[in-house]
Amino acid sequence: MNRFFNIVLFGIFALNGCMAFSQECFLSLHGHLKDTGDDNPLEFAYIYIEELKMGVYSDESGAYFFENICPGNYHLVISHLGCETTTKFINFQKSTHLDIELAHNSHLLEEIKLKSSPVAQTTGLLRNTITSDLRILNSGKNLSSLLLAIPGVSMVQSGPGLSKPVIHGMYGNRIVMLNQGIPQEGQQWGLDHAPEIDPNNSDQISVVKGASAIRYGLQAMGGVIILEDKLINNDPHWHGNVRAGIQSNGWQSFFHAQLKKAFKKSHISLNGGGIYGGDKKTPNYYLTNTGYRQGSLSSTYTHFKNEKQYYKFHYSYFANETGIFRGSHIGNLTDLKEALTRETPLFARDTFSFSIESPRQWVNHHLAKYTFQKKINEVNHLTVIAGLQANQRKEFDIRRGGRSSRPSLDLTLLSQFYEITLTNLENIYGFQYKQGNNINNPGTGISPLLPDFGSYQFAFFGIYKTKLKRLPVEFGVRSEYRLYDVNSSKFESDILKKNYLSFAANAGTRGSVNKKIDYFIDISYTGRPPEINELFSSGLHQGVAGIEEGNPQLKPEQALKIVNEWNGETGKTHHVNLSFFGVYANDYLFLAPTGELRLTIRGAFPVFRYQAADVILAGTTFRSTWQPSDTWSLVNSLQYTYSEDLTNGSGLIFMPPLNTETSLQYTIGKTRVLNELKTGIEFQYFARQNNVDARIDFSPPPPDYFLTNMFLRLKWKKQNQHDIEVVWRVENLFDIKYRNYMNRQRYFADEPGRNVYLTVYTTF
Secondary structure: OHHHHHHHHHHHHHHHHHHHHHOOOOEEEEEEEEEOOOOOEOOOOEEEEOOOOEEEEOOOOOEEEEEEEOOEEEEEEEEOOOEOOEEEEEEEOOOEEOOEEEOEOOOOEOOEEEEEOOOOOOOOOEEEEEOHHHHHHOOOOOHHHHHOOOOOEEEEEOOOOOEEEEEOOEOHHHEEEEEOOEEOOOOOOOOOOOOOOOHHHOOEEEEEEOHHHHHHOOOOOOEEEEEEOOOOOOOOOOEEEEEEEEEOOOOEEEEEEEEEEEOOOEEEEEEEEEEEEOOOEOOOOEOOOOOEEEEEEEEEEEEEEEOOEEEEEEEEEEEEEEEOOHHHOEOOHHHHHHHOOOOOOOOOEOOOOOOOOOOEEEEEEEEEEEEEEEEOOOOOEEEEEEEEEEEEEEEEOOOOOOOOOOOOEEEEEEEEEEEEEEEOOOEEEEEEEEEEEEEEOOOOOOOOOOOEEEEEEEEEEEEEEEEEOOEEEEEEEEEEEEEEEEEOOOOOOOEEEEEEEEEEEEEEEEEEOOOOEEEEEEEEEEEEOOOHHHHHOEEEEHHHOEEEEOOOOOOOEEEEEEEEEEEEEEEOOEEEEEEEEEEEEEEEEEEEEEEEEEEEOOEEEEEEEEEEEEEEEEEEEEEEEEOOOOOEEEEEEEEEEEEEEOOOOEOOOOOOOOEEEEEEEEEEOOOOOEEEEEEEEEEEEEOOOOOOOHHHOOOOOOOOEEEEEEEEEEEEEOOOOOEEEEEEEEEOOOOOOOOOOOEHHHHOOOOOOOEEEEEEEEEO
């Protein structure tokens, strides 16, 4: 019996030995690492195989080499100083040569990628994309604040947490936000109506200027903000990231998590997060009732039927509640006049609170999207998109008799979007239908700010790309018919119909002066019909503490815009970006102060009215990056926008003033403990807005101010070589007291003071 047992045991060990030998654990993995920007080799990059717990560094030519590897499935973790750490999954069955590209940030503008799109690309000739590194550094901020890093972008505010991006001096109805492939539809007309979007739920955020922008609507005069997901690697394991943090000003905390996985014929991604914060504080007092709550989630499922077609489902949900500064809602004319000149606002207090009371806003937004794409042949493919959105907004005012829990504005907007496009290597042709139905829910007891309405849009567009004498040229044209059905008791008939037929056209090109300097030129014409709020607003807009009045006689605006950008290197260590833009508009529509202070049963408020004028907008942005070594970098930037109301002989209000920024950064590479250490200091200067007549506004533009920020970012190694990142950032380091011209709350209060951010981020 013992002899038989020994024979069996010997056989098992012999079989294991044969199997081990048959695994051929003498395979090799080798290749090169290159910079995606200029194809230069990346020296001293670290490539780590998680399952084998082994890693190597690339040499001066970017080459790396592993040997004596068994067949199997492996995760490669690739890191390099100045690059985002990435993970790549491989099914390894034989000796393989694998070249890897990393987006190296050494010569990028403050970690902003300026991508020059090839002629065949489907989204414009120029695209500015925020890198993951910059998003981690600014975790906890909203979409508008993140976009400030892109040249030509600023923001307009109505208090903490209520901001909208501004591109070339234009915002609101002149900017399209493309959320996962469809235009975001909310009550975007309001200055206090921040985009109902959590930027953490998208992998990539970009701003596009160029002929392809008109594909997304006549509102794209300023530009298109694109939020989208990256393709998921064919990795059959769950991967993702987690970030969490806190801010000292308002004690605002946030959390976000992402999960992704690839199956045999499908991909899935999941996102979710939340924000919870209290009253913001200026250097001298708390901004009473400025707490903030936010929750969001999203999911995407993609199924690949075969190599030629796939379909995708996407759903997202966003909800927030925002307190409106109590000192901006005044009960009588005497107090309102006093509030506009007070050093310390009414209702300011010395104690912190997380509570949110009236006045406040509550918003939720649902977005569902279906995409089908089929490859017809090697160069043509058909895409069908269908999207549904539901947006609900409630605004609560301070009301007598215990009725503050009853909304003073209760709007529901139901939107549909359908698009069919045929795309080949050079051309895009498409048809779009968009419908929106806005409903005032009864029970507010107040005459609605906007009437009930239906909006119906039919559009055809085409984008043609070619080359003229080696220059890539892009032409775009769009024709759009829009119909409004407006229901209001203020009209002679119950329903008023308005219709518009409008056109837009673009032409753009890019070229190179030499190997180091290239340029981009775009010329566009846009005819934009007035939006419902510009025509029919009538009443108190509680979120901005002002009465707004529309004008049904407004005509469509006609605008001609030119954009010229230059991008290049003046030396091996010096990179420059310079851009210019100019706009001439006929019947340009804008909200202007009337100078009237009006007393209503809801309090005393300033009055604003939509009007049209012939205007000129022009501006420039400049950014210089000097990097004498891999460890030091110096960035200088300047941004200026000029406006002139030719009809009334003055500048336009709410145009960003001259501002400059200088940033000095120092980076240390790998050590035994750290993957990277980066620290920096920023100096920001904002000039007084002198190009506006102080007599046409309720208070003069505030004086100029100077801010100092600093940050420290640490990347710790985990056992699997994924990083744990810790970011410590301080804004308004010296707790400077100031008022921001681009914030409508400046009429009543100072800006928040010093704010310390602490963020932890990790991948798995």
